[in-house]
């Protein structure tokens with residue numbers, strides 16, 4: 787399945803993985819990345835683009851984006867705990883942050899850059915949630931992945947999912963400002979379908 791040197795590779799790409807206190811959770815996060823990468827068609831995880839299908843607009847790597855989102859998520863968790871007196875499960879939040887765009891490994895073919903059926907037929911976040919559960923991560927981690935966009939079917943139901951959703955959009959739009967890309971994710975009005 788996944789060996790120790792493969793897990794070390796993931797840890798080198800996403801250093802915040804070391805901030806997950808529970809060893810079992812750390813290993814499962816690394817396992818998910820390795821399995822998704824092997825299922826995709828990229829030579830290296832760092833070759834995966836944040837947005838392959840709009841590569842004319844967005845050129846940054848998914849690893850960079852993921853580390854930026856994780857860093858901001860940790861900052862906001864600290865704020866929520868220390869300033870607002872809220873309880874945040876940081877293990878779940880960091881695992882969710884590192885895996886929130888896991889499906890970028892399979893949404894496009896790494897060689898042809900063509901969209902796969904995962905992009906054409908399933909909502910963003912589906913594969914990530916499926917893989918998280920497949921490696922045995924808790925439902926609350928899968929929930930973060932499945933609910934992290936404004937077009938997710940399920941609205942964020944936990945503090946950790948809400949933090950991740952907001953910091954993901956803020957990070958993406960800060961990058962858009964920095965690079966002068968006019969499209970702004972924060973203009974997207976969420977249109978959740980409310981489920982019980």
Ligand SMILES: [Fe+2]
Nearest residue numbers: 886887910934
């Ligand atoms: Fe995403």
Ligand SMILES: [Fe+2]
Nearest residue numbers: 855886887954
């Ligand atoms: Fe993202």
